[in-house]
Amino acid sequence: MSLLIDTRGHLFTSSSPRSLFDWRHQLERRQLHALPQAYCEAWYAPGMRADEPALLGMVGGYDDVIFDSEWDCADLALLPDVAHTVVMEIRRTDESMRKAYAVLKTLARSGVTFRIGLLGDRLACDHIQAAGCHFLGHELVHAIFNVANENDAFAALAVRMADEERA
Numbered sequence: 001m002s003l004l005i006d007t008r009g010h011l012f013t014s015s016s017p018r019s020l021f022d023w024r025h026q027l028e029r030r031q032l033h034a035l036p037q038a039y040c041e042a043w044y045a046p047g048m049r050a051d052e053p054a055l056l057g058m059v060g061g062y063d064d065v066i067f068d069s070e071w072d073c074a075d076l077a078l079l080p081d082v083a084h085t086v087v088m089e090i091r092r093t094d095e096s097m098r099k100a101y102a103v104l105k106t107l108a109r110s111g112v113t114f115r116i117g118l119l120g121d122r123l124a125c126d127h128i129q130a131a132g133c134h135f136l137g138h139e140l141v142h143a144i145f146n147v148a149n150e151n152d153a154f155a156a157l158a159v160r161m162a163d164e165e166r167a
Contacts, residue, residue, distance in 0.1 A: 002040035002064040003032075009046050010068050023047075027054040040066070051077035078112050087117035090148075092124040100128045107143075108136040115143050122148040 004011065023045035026032050034041035041062075048055070050067055059065045078084060086107065090100045100118070107114045118125040125148035132140050 001062055002066060003034060003059055003062040004037065004040050004042045004066045004068060005048060006042055006044050007046060007048050007067055007069040009044070011042055011044075027052070027058060030058065032058060049077040078107075078110055078114075082112070084112055084114040085117065086114065087119065090118055090120040090124045090128055092121040096120075097124055097128060100124075101131055104128065104132045104140075105136060108132070108140055115145065118144065118146045118148055120148055124148075 021029065021031075021033070023043070032043055034043045036042075048067075084107070086103065088100050088103060090096050104116060107116060118128060125146050129144050129146050132144065
């Protein structure tokens with residue numbers, strides 16, 4: 001079972017969960033008020049960071065813990081002795097690519113085990129991957145999975161199948 005921690009109010013924007021206790025009180029009481037979702041449980045914890053000391057003892061029963069958060073190096077919190085996977089959506093803007101490279105550089109220099117997924121604009125993702133491998137070392141190649149525009153083949157197949165169904 002996976003736990004999705006909604007740190008931005010992204011998942012529960014339209015209907016925030018009602019609870020007597022905010023996430024800090026839930027950690028103090030050692031009772032997470034997680035809500036069942038289709039493929040995981042979700043926990044509303046706006047402002048929480050991954051390095052919250054009490055969190056590690058509370059999420060041991062989950063196979064994966066996923067943080068829905070902004071990716072900014074200032075807020076990047078990494079737990080020691082845990083394998084990290086960071087997935088970033090990259091747009092073809094200077095700001096988006098600068099942020100993505102900064103996160104990649106932070107992870108490369110952190111000393112923790114990590115994998116990083118790149119989604120979004122294919123050229124921007126390719127550019128970030130090439131820059132990371134060139135400036136941060138070729139061993140980074142194995143840590144990056146670039147899935148930008150992976151669904152293009154599926155989209156083309158879906159269009160073709162829809163045309164065939166009409167015939």
